[in-house]
Amino acid sequence: MININVGIYGGKAPIPVKVHIDNLDNNNDLYFSRTSSFNETYTLPAGRYSILVAGMNPEDGYTNISVSGNFREEPLPEASFTRKTPSYAVFFYIEV
C-alpha cells in the first residue's frame, strides 16, 4: 500500500497534476490526473515501480510532493520534494 500526497499552495493548479505509476516488471501501469491537492492511497502488487508526478504551480505558489507507505525499498532518491518553479516534474523509485 502506498500513499501519494500532493499539496498545492498559493492558488489553484493552472493545469491538472499528472501522475504515472509505472510497474517496471509488466504493463500494469496506472495513470491519472488531479485538478487540486490530493492525498490518496493505492494498493500495488509486489514489484518495482517508478512514479512520475508533473504539473504547474500557481503564480507565486509551490507544490509539495511526497510518497509514503510500506516498502521493500524506501523511495529513491528522496521521499518528498518541494517545487517552486512554474512547471515541475519529480521522479521516484519504489519497491513494494
Added chain:
Amino acid sequence: MKRSLLTLSISILTLSLLAQEKEKMQTNDLKIAEQLKSGNSKDVLFSFFQLGLKGLTSDNKSLTFNSTLFALKLKSNPKLLKDNLLTKENFSRNLQFNIKLNLDSSYKFKGLTGGITYAIVNQRDHQLAVFTSGHLQKKIKIDSLHTEYFQRLKEASAKLLLTKDIPVEKKKEQLAAFNYSIDYMERTGLTDSIPDFILNTFEDKGKKLALQHEELIKMRKEAYSMIDKGWLWTISANGTTDHLNQFKSGALSTVILKGNNPELDIRSTFSYVDTLVITKISQVKLSSAAGLNFALLKSETGNLIEFKPYLAYELILKNPIANEEKSVFFANADLRIRITQNLWLPFTLKYDLEKNNFLGFLNVSLNLNPLK
C-alpha cells in the same frame, strides 16, 4: 564504483552551482506574471500589501497602507495558502482596507483616513486561474502540450531504470541527478551541463524537451496576460477625520477596469466634505473620470512606463464656496514610472480646461507580496 559515484556527485554539484548562477542572471518566471499587471490596476486592487506616499509635491501629502483581509488572515493561519482552503477565501481575498495618514506641507498630522474596498467583479485573479477551462481552454492549448512533455519525461525516466541489479546507492545517485537535471532545466530553461547519461535517456539529448518547456512557459505568460484583460469592478467607502479626530469627510467610490494596453479606466466618487472657511460648510461633490491607460515602455518583466490620459468632471451638488465653480472639466494625465520591480512613481498632471491652468502631483506606491 567509487569513481562513478564521485563523477555523479561532481555532476550534481556543478549543476547546483550553475543553476544558482543562472537564477541570479535570469528573472524568475514566477514573478514575471505578477509584474505584467499594470501599475494602474495594482493601484485599484493590489495583491497583498501596498505602501504609498501620495502628494509629495502638493500641500496635501499622505502616507497610506493598504492590505487585504486575506493577507492578515494568512499571517495567523499560513495553512490558508493551500488550494482547497484558499479557494474558499474569495471574500477575504477581494476585501481590502486602507489606512491613510494625512499630512500638511510641513508633514504635520492633519487627520486620518480609513476605508474598505471590495471587488464585486474580479476576473483578473491569478491565484484562481485555471488554463483548462472557460475561454482560456479554447485559446491556449497548454494542457495538451504538457501531456506531450510528460510523455517525453516518462519515456526518459523508464530508460534510466532499464538496467536491473544496480546497487541502491548508485540508483539513488542516478535518480537524484535525474530529478536535479529536470529541476535545473525547469529553473533555467537550459540543458547544458546536464550529465550525458541523463541526456542520453532522451532520443534527441533533451532538445525537444527544452523547447517544449520554453513553449509551456510562453503559453503560461500568455494565459496570465489574457486574464489581465478581464473586468475588474470595485466599490469602496472611506471616511476622514481632521487633526482633532473629528469626522471631516466621507466618500463612496467605484472603479471599473477592462482590457490591457489600452486599459479602459472609469471611476466615480460621491463625496461629503466639511469645509471650514468662515463658518463650517458641508459640501457634497460628484467626481467622475474616464480614460485609457497605455504602456509606453515595456520590458520582459512588465511595464516600465505607463501613461493614462483621461477626462475628469467635478460637480458640486451642494454648498459651493464663494467664487468656486459649480462644475469643472479637467483634461488630466497620469504618468507612472516603475523604479524597481514593485516601486512605482505615479505623477498626475491636471489641466483645468476653463482656466487653462496646469497642476502636478507626485505620488509613490510600493506593492509588497509576502510570498516573494
